[in-house]
Amino acid sequence: MSAFDYDLFVIGGGSGGVRAARVAAGEAGARVALAEEDRYGGTCVIRGCVPKKLMVFASEFADLPEQARGYGWQIEDGQFDWPTFHTHLRGELDRLEGVYRKLLSGSGVETFDARARLKDAHTVELSTGEVKTAKHILIATGGRPVRPDLPNAHLGMVSDDIFLLEDLPKSVLIIGGGYIACEFACILAGLGVEVTQYYRGAQVLRGFDEEARGLIAEAMQQRGVDLHIGTDIVEMACDDGYDEGLTPPVEATQYGGNDSVDAVEEIDRPIRVKATNGTERVFDAVLFATGRTPNTEDMGLEEAGVKLGRKGEIAVDEYSQSSVPSIYAIGDVTDRVNLTPVAIREGMAFVETVFHGNPTPVDHELIPxxxxxxxxxxxxxxxxxxxxxxxxxxxxxxxxxxxxxxxxxxxxxxxxxxxxxxxxxxxxxxxxxxxxxxxxxxxxxxxxxxxxxxxxxxxxxxxxxxxxxxxxxxxxxxxxx
Known part of the structure; x- marks a missing residue:
């Protein structure tokens, strides 16, 4: 009889955690439990890759009537209806979450809809008050978008909030020049929103090929994005000059939660923004796409002896093992290569290493x-x-x-x-x-x-x-x- 309740306890119900849990249980025969405090599917399925790509598809239809006319079709420009799309989107995300839950159940994984914290190297405490032990613990809590350290930053949205909007703003200012900022600039412009983008660097998409970056920036401007490089935000406030008494957004749940629901629901006044280029403009909404951070806060990690990096990420070796031998971590919480397929590969390698006795390092080279x-x-x-x-x-x-x-x-x-x-x-x-x-x-x-x-x-x-x-x-x- 094992001294532990489970062979494996997974914290986090995103793509990496779910894959590791169900493979360990279904293929390796391990006794597995998983805790997720928010929605199953994590960033990718609920507030990242999937809903974003569906929005990309929706936005691309904007150019089709004009192109079709170039080929002889007599097609008039249409009008995008966000509520129709949004209703369908929410239904699809509900369906996908159900798929994830069914996959876990079908593999024999016991699930807890609760927040989990470490008590020690083999023990987790759930927000329900339950305490569970496991021979191995796998942390797959992902990351979350962050706001800049700026007065009234709560007036702005982050990427998670886009999928919760009941109505699209008529105008939006996007702060940032990374892939999330540029993707949403293209999406929102395609959906009919007047998009302005500020980026403090010399060119968007830092880290990518220079020639490719330049071509994309040019294409974005041709599609109506008012792009200002070398520009940052100095200050922001509600346009009526009154920003007292606004309820700040709910603090981010540490793995998988949305940190801005109140901001979306309550802040419905135009926002006046002053920029480093000397301009002062008013926008219906501001979107911060200025970075993400690993979800490691208030999880008992350091108390349990788990070493963290300078960004708060869990430091792991090539086998995803932390400084505590029984505790492993995969996905964005380790801040290695923050891509969903990579988290899934890391989860598979973890199972192969721990439950099949075949030490398998994760290959992070040449990832498309x-x-x-x-x-x-x-x-x-x-x-x-x-x-x-x-x-x-x-x-x-x-x-x-x-x-x-x-x-x-x-x-x-x-x-x-x-x-x-x-x-x-x-x-x-x-x-x-x-x-x-x-x-x-x-x-x-x-x-x-x-x-x-x-x-x-x-x-x-x-x-x-x-x-x-x-x-x-x-x-x-x-x-x-």
């Missing part, structure tokens, strides 16, 4: 990813700038107006770019800016992960006429570095 701006950015490997610092490279690049939009006289351009090692001829990086770039980079990613060379790409026959044929037809480098 996408930014769902319009057009999208798909990327894998090194940027031109990073590769050039490492070794001598060749850059193969093609930028052009694709057939489908050029025929309709649209200005949209696409970019296909390969970074090639001069010495080994291996593809060090690939960057695609184009419609459906996320779909394209998934396929290219397989070849790059396998170590394909430029000559391997050259030997592949093109599919014509397509945009993506450029990836195998670029024969001469645009430049070397």
């Amino acid at each position: 990813s996408a930014v769902f701006t319009q057009p999208e950015l798909g990327t894998i490997g090194m940027t031109e700038e990073a590769a050039a610092e490492q070794e001598e490279i060749e850059v193969y690049c093609a930028s052009f107006r694709p057939m489908n939009t050029a025929f309709a006289d649209h200005p949209d351009r696409v970019l296909f770019k390969l970074i090639v090692s001069k010495e080994s001829r291996r593809i060090l990086g690939c960057h695609i800016v184009a419609p459906h770039a996320g779909e394209l980079i998934q396929m290219v990613g397989i070849a790059v992960k396998m170590g394909a060379t430029k000559e391997d790409f050259d030997r592949t026959v093109a599919v014509h006429p397509t945009m993506s044929e450029e990836i195998v037809t670029m024969r001469k480098p645009a430049r070397t570095a």
